[in-house]
Amino acid sequence: MRVVVVGGSGLIGAHVVDVLRERGHEVTAVARTARPGIDRALDAERATVAELRALVAGHDGVVYAARTDEAKPLPKPIYPGFRANLVEPLARLFTAARDEGLTRGALMGSYYTYFHRLHPQWRLPEHHTYIRCRVEQAAEARAAAGAGLPVAVVELPFVLGEGGGRLPNWSGPWERWARSGAPLFAPDGGTAAVSARSVAETTAGALERASGEDLPVADQNLTWRELFARIAAATGRARTVHRLPGTAVRVPATLGGALMSLAGRQSGIDPAHFGRLALTDLYVEPVSGRSLDAAIRQTVRAG
Template identity: 65%
Template sequence: MKVLVAGGSGLIGAHVVEVLRERGHTVTTVARSQADHVVDLGQATDEQLRGMMAGQDGVVYAARTDEQRPMPKPVYPAFRAVMVDPVTRLFAAAREEGLVSGVLMGSYYTHFDRVHPEWKLTDRHTYIRCRVEQAREARATGLPIAVIELPFVFGRAGDRLPNWSGPLDRWARSGAPLFAPGGGTAAVSARSVAETAADALDRASGEDLPVSDENLSWRELFTRLAAAVGRPRTVRRLPDAAVRLPMALGKALLSARGLESGTDPRHFAQLALTGLYIEPLTGRSLSPALEETFRP
């Protein structure tokens, strides 16, 4: 199979490229740097997109979106412009060029939006709304597209690390006391994500695929993180109020400045205090990827 990987120079994309080549597929990469096609997909013309798709059999979209960066209100048009429109145009070009399989790297929040509609995630968080629209509109092109619903992803690809890892790494190495809220998260290695994506391409799957190696409370995760950086210590429970109040204040400060982010801090506090766990698990240990991410 010939596969185009958009975002192929990033953490997840690089692992997807590696797994596909191990399985004998021919891979072409697209990214803003260090790729076969150096292109900003948000600026690419339909002609450019179709040209890149010509002769391919499958396509993987693995480009990253920053949901936390505050922007002037309303953020929805900006988020849609970077999350939904390029994805829809890319998969439409793939369909027009006769590709038979696609994979979209999404978010596990869309999984929880399906499972818990009472949480009203798409009403409260622009980022999650755009993730849902991204998947729906990409599939409306008619191409079979598997959506890999990603939790926190661990691992390394050269100098590429998870975009959120830096502050946690510095915190764990500082020797400062560690505190964790009461909830937890699913977690997965970039390698497991890549293998799930490769399997989905082979099957021409149009499924929603939440993926997790392990489900961890925040306390368990931070304890293992501290050990990984060589500074093991006790992680104490953070009172719920100590999570809710700063996030409510953050929301008020953003509003006062005419700003908002892709996730609403006031409502996001409840997600942080909830066990956002996925079943079934892959059965793989997260430890190697965690240690890769947070080396001593």
Template identity: 65%
Template sequence: MRILVVGGSGLIGAHVVDVLRERGHAATTVARTARPGVDHLIDVGSASVDELRSLVAGHDGVVYATRTDEQRPLRKPIYPTFRRDNVEPVVNLFTAGRLEGLTRGVVMGSYYTYFDRLRPQWRLAARHTYIRCRVERAREGRAAAGPDLPVAVLELPFVFGRAGDRLPNWSGPLDRWARSRTPLAVPAGGTAAASARSVAEVAVDALEQARGEDIPVADENLTWNDMIARIAEAVGRRRRVARLPAGAVKASLRLGGALQALSRKESGVNPAHLADLLLAELFIEPTTGRSLDPALRETFADTATP
């Protein structure tokens, strides 16, 4: 296969490229900024369908592996911005792919869409603009692709790992917190987690099999306590992690939501309802059963203080 990897210089995209080439496939990389190994520089978010057609021409499939900062507050209303950044580029890309006769595609998504299906009573898409746009991106991207271009959506949790100097966008604050003298305290609940390498292997499997369904991905399910304790151990600061009372978590985040509303800003994940997610066990079954320890060490240990 010859596969175009959009976001090929990012953490997950770089691993996808590695796995493709290890299995004997050809990979073409696309990114917005120049880096070693990037074949094409283009902002897919602003590219037209015709520009994207020339980019995907001659490929068998495409992987969309760009990332979004769902927590950054923006001026209200944020839905048009999130839709422009999250939905429209995927619709245009798969429209171009259909017109050029591509036969397979993968989109890196969020495990929030998995829980939106699994727990409709949580009303995740209604409460969180980011999740709404993830749902729309999967639905409308597939509609644009048509029946001859199956698109697998990988529903991803926290992803650990490293690709050169590329790390998870959330790892910096946790790294600094784990190394600091600030007490470690977390709420009840937890999250699924996966390594970037595992995600890449699932993505390439989906391409090889031309799968077109939603694929939740997890190596392990971790309580927040376990996750933070393992990060602290990885940076060489092993210590006890305390439990935050649920009431304090809810009050703090509701206050944050109120202050954000007063400033006429919103974020993709609404802080007024974020406590419900933090206190839940956002676990995926089944898991791969692979240990996250190697990816944890890649993410945190290399910069450990001597």
């Protein structure tokens, strides 16, 4: 196959490029700015359909692996901006891919859409603009692609590891906390976690099968206390992680959301609702069972 990887310099995109090449496929790595390892510099979020057609022409598949910061506070209303970043570029990209006769595609989504399918009573898209746009992203990308171009949605949980010189956007504060030697606390609940390498292998497999499935991915399900303890151990500062009462999560999150609203700002993930959601077991089944040790060491830059 010949595959375009948009976001090819990022944490996940760099691994997708590597895995596809290891499997014998030709790859065109695309990023906003030119740098070593990037074949084409293009801002795919703002590119026109005509520009994207020129980019994907002659290829068999396309992967969209660009990243969006869902928690960054922005001036209200935030929905148009999130649509412009998450939904509209995908619709243009897969329109271009369809028009150029590509036969397979994949995009990096979020495990929140997985939980939306499992638990519609949580009303996640109503509470969180980011999740609403992730749901719309998958639907509109597939609608633009049409029946002849299946699009797999790889639904990502917490991603661990390093790729293209980049780390998860949450890793810095957590690493500094773990290295500080300060007492560690974590609430009830937990999350699915996956290495960037596992995401890339799932993505490559989906392209090879021309899959149009929703693909939730996880290597392990970890409580927050387990995850924090493993991060601390990877920094060389192993210690006990104490239980944090749920009220110590919910109350500050609700207060923070109220203060943000008073300031005329909003984030893609609503703090008040997320304060309750974070106390839930956000687990994905099945898991691969692969070790996360190396990915955790890379995440805290101790590997």
